[in-house]
Amino acid sequence: MKSSRIEELKRQRQIEIRPKKSQLPFFFFLISICIVFYLYLFGSNKIYSIIWAIGILIGITMQRSGFCFVASFRDPVMVGSTSLFRAVIIGLMISTVGFGIFQYITISNIPNYLIDDIPGQIFPVGINTMIGAILFGIGMVIAGGCASGTLIRIGEGHVMQIVVLVGFVIGTVLGAGHFGFWDKLIISSSKTIYIPQYMGFLPTIIIQILVLGILYILAGWYDRKNSIMNL
Amino acid sequence: MDNNFRYCLSAGYVKIIGGICMTEHRLDCMFEACPIPLLKAHKKLQTMKIGEILIMQTDHNCSIINVVEWAKKQGHYIDYIELGEGQWEIYIEKAK
Amino acid sequence: MNLKHRLLKKPWPYWVGGVVLGLLNIFLLFTTGSAWKITTSFLYLGAGLLNKLGININDWYYFKTYGTKLNVGETYFSNSLMIMAIAMILGSLASALFVSEFGIKKIKNKKQLTFALLGGIMMGYGTRLSFGCNVGAYFSAIPSFSLHGWIFGIFMFVGAWIGSKILFKYIL
Numbered sequence: 001m002k003s004s005r006i007e008e009l010k011r012q013r014q015i016e017i018r019p020k021k022s023q024l025p026f027f028f029f030l031i032s033i034c035i036v037f038y039l040y041l042f043g044s045n046k047i048y049s050i051i052w053a054i055g056i057l058i059g060i061t062m063q064r065s066g067f068c069f070v071a072s073f074r075d076p077v078m079v080g081s082t083s084l085f086r087a088v089i090i091g092l093m094i095s096t097v098g099f100g101i102f103q104y105i106t107i108s109n110i111p112n113y114l115i116d117d118i119p120g121q122i123f124p125v126g127i128n129t130m131i132g133a134i135l136f137g138i139g140m141v142i143a144g145g146c147a148s149g150t151l152i153r154i155g156e157g158h159v160m161q162i163v164v165l166v167g168f169v170i171g172t173v174l175g176a177g178h179f180g181f182w183d184k185l186i187i188s189s190s191k192t193i194y195i196p197q198y199m200g201f202l203p204t205i206i207i208q209i210l211v212l213g214i215l216y217i218l219a220g221w222y223d224r225k226n227s228i229m230n231l
Numbered sequence: 232m233d234n235n236f237r238y239c240l241s242a243g244y245v246k247i248i249g250g251i252c253m254t255e256h257r258l259d260c261m262f263e264a265c266p267i268p269l270l271k272a273h274k275k276l277q278t279m280k281i282g283e284i285l286i287m288q289t290d291h292n293c294s295i296i297n298v299v300e301w302a303k304k305q306g307h308y309i310d311y312i313e314l315g316e317g318q319w320e321i322y323i324e325k326a327k
Numbered sequence: 328m329n330l331k332h333r334l335l336k337k338p339w340p341y342w343v344g345g346v347v348l349g350l351l352n353i354f355l356l357f358t359t360g361s362a363w364k365i366t367t368s369f370l371y372l373g374a375g376l377l378n379k380l381g382i383n384i385n386d387w388y389y390f391k392t393y394g395t396k397l398n399v400g401e402t403y404f405s406n407s408l409m410i411m412a413i414a415m416i417l418g419s420l421a422s423a424l425f426v427s428e429f430g431i432k433k434i435k436n437k438k439q440l441t442f443a444l445l446g447g448i449m450m451g452y453g454t455r456l457s458f459g460c461n462v463g464a465y466f467s468a469i470p471s472f473s474l475h476g477w478i479f480g481i482f483m484f485v486g487a488w489i490g491s492k493i494l495f496k497y498i499l
Contacts, residue, residue: 003308005284006322010312017314020427027424034417041410048410050358054351055411058363059418061351065344066296069461073487074266079273079301087345088466094346095470098353099362103472119360120471123393123458125478132457133464133479135449137486140461141494143446144264147365147460150447151412155419156292157317158432160264160443165369167447172370173377173384174448175455180388182456187393193474204472227304262435264443266491267498290432296338317423317430 080226082219089216100205126190258287268294285323364463366454368408375403
């Protein structure tokens, strides 16, 4: 929405400020280095080269779209906006289908498969998950970024996120050091629940897509509700 | 015009542009982490009158996205310009 | 505003980010057999630095049990997770440079620095308990059909709510 007074302010300010220095040369220099490193990795370890390429694409995507997992949880509560939350749900829905297909293909070749044979992030769930998640949730809001967001913002030049990274290193080392304590207390009694083992592949995929879809619709309704009334 | 002018002077920072009197509020959110610029803008706008303008500076690119989206949802006029490398100035006119 | 300007200069819509990240995660799983995960690279960084200082943590209980052990031929500084982390930083840097938005953004004050450090430590500690961060135990865990992804998401929301209350009280 435009207003004539804002246009006037903008016009005045535009005269005052100097034109932006283009950083494009640095961009080309950096991209060349990245490509060279990619080729080097391609020669020695193809998997590393794929990870490198995908990592760079992830970095570009997250920076350009301003993707922030912290905001996807914080904004619905603080400002009633669920656009990021819904974007995360879309990502989850797409990867649900892709992951499901890949896991099914992989496991059909292994008749008596173990949890460790299944590709993906599958780990025990229990009180440890709850405590860890709450700690993570509090930490990400007060630090102003999650694990991915911290890396992205370091790339944008925020010195503060380097401090967050230092905190991460300290925290993970401490956590790994105390792992024995937590394992005896709660982790060893936590089960790993891999949902297709209980429901079968196709029902799991369909139900998960449905649940995510319902969440998406509810989030959209919540967002529209909050844009008409004043907070 | 007289009453308007007197009100403008008493409200603080005044700018006369093209004969129209504008009351501006400024907010410096440089170097502040992600939710802070939006929250400060929200708090400041609550104390402003309709027609007043909030000018804020920020260097977080997520702020230009979420402040712009939030202000539009609340029905305010909003626009921004880039001051330099990774620094923006946002203009919000309270409309409701 | 033509398409080129819209694609390159303006920020991309959130849903585009969501779609692309979902697709990239699938591609990563298909080609490398492992999903997207981040925080263990920070542990490796710490482990590598400690090793340089003479403190060997390879024998810790963590690495003997669930802990993600290094594969053959990897070191704490040279492994697949470190490559992902560095690639993400460089990708973001390249993207910022392309639109000339890169700038050193300093730390504002000591209070913010304390919260940043504290937040980082809490997050790091939490990831060891829940076997992952917002990516490894949420964005990659839910599509992997592991219940811990859903539980992590729900309680991360609870934690974010608590954190917002703290933020309101101390920073605003």
